[in-house]
Amino acid sequence: MNTPNTINCLVVDDEPLAAKLLTRHINQFAQLHLVATCENALEAFDLLQKESIDLLFLDIQMPGIDGLKFARSLQSPPSIIFTTAYRDYAVESYELDVVDYLLKPITIDRFLKSITKYLGQINSGRTPNHFQEVIADHEEPFMYVNTNRKFVKVVFSEVLYVESLKDYVKIHLPDQHILTKEKISEFEQKLPDFFLRIHRSYIVNINQITAYTMHDVEINDQEIPIGVSYKKEVMKYLRGNNNAFLT
Known part of the structure; x- marks a missing residue:
């Protein structure tokens, strides 16, 4: 059962092992709740219309629409952490003002740094989705x-x-x-x-x-x-x- 302070996460990755590793990392943190995993951008788009997502773990190289194009297509995107095996997209990804850029394989220590960075953005006022209301009410x-x-x-x-x-x-x-x-x-x-x-x-x-x-x-x-x-x-x-x- 989610609490008001739960961070709702979505993993979008066409590699089952990569998605499984991210799932394992997410499940180690009480405040993180994995809503779903998707294999491609179209699945993710449909889910974003139905669910409130705070943090999106988005692979870049995927069949069909890649992660960069998908991120640009979203009018009101959640916070995004890119996950990829390639360094070449780092500069382009940061132009989209994402939280972080994680290189696979993603270690728990590096994952923790990304989550800490995300929380820092929440505390500084760059607050996604329902977190804005939660903080404003305090x-x-x-x-x-x-x-x-x-x-x-x-x-x-x-x-x-x-x-x-x-x-x-x-x-x-x-x-x-x-x-x-x-x-x-x-x-x-x-x-x-x-x-x-x-x-x-x-x-x-x-x-x-x-x-x-x-x-x-x-x-x-x-x-x-x-x-x-x-x-x-x-x-x-x-x-x-x-x-x-x-x-």
Whole structure:
């Protein structure tokens, strides 16, 4: 049974083994729902008239209408990830503003990067189909974070702070921690402007700060250090927003 946050997927590929591999990848993610697989563009076109599809995995070289021509023919296409064994179509495919271009055979790691990129586009406002309504209905802005091959919703205002652990970030919430594989510098770009980088290893939610000194900020009973190279900008920011810390 689909939930409102389900990402409806369609695979269009005339190679059974390639379609089977994509199906296996899709089924590993709780938020992804495979609506159907089609062997050609005509089958896919008929299905798109009947079903709400958010994400289309589209092979390029197919009999009849190829994937590029099919993508151009769609007036209101879903988000598209091209899948192909050939590098030659990369430039032409990106002119269609697709999410990604996957080379076969598609590994689970590369597949995960594509899904993460797709979710990033959702969070930035490039939102397909029913996702636009789902996000619009929420008063609190949020993002989906991948953890253990499951995408978990994180409401920005509930985040206390973010901690870097080498190639991972640990998102500290009031009642739990979420670990996701991403560098903190990349994760920082996805956060709203009420988050502040105070250390090479820490980003804090300024609305959660309960006290600060020249050396650290406090969030509840947790002391978080201010890095030497960040101190000047952090102090300038905090002192310029003193009203935010008055109760």
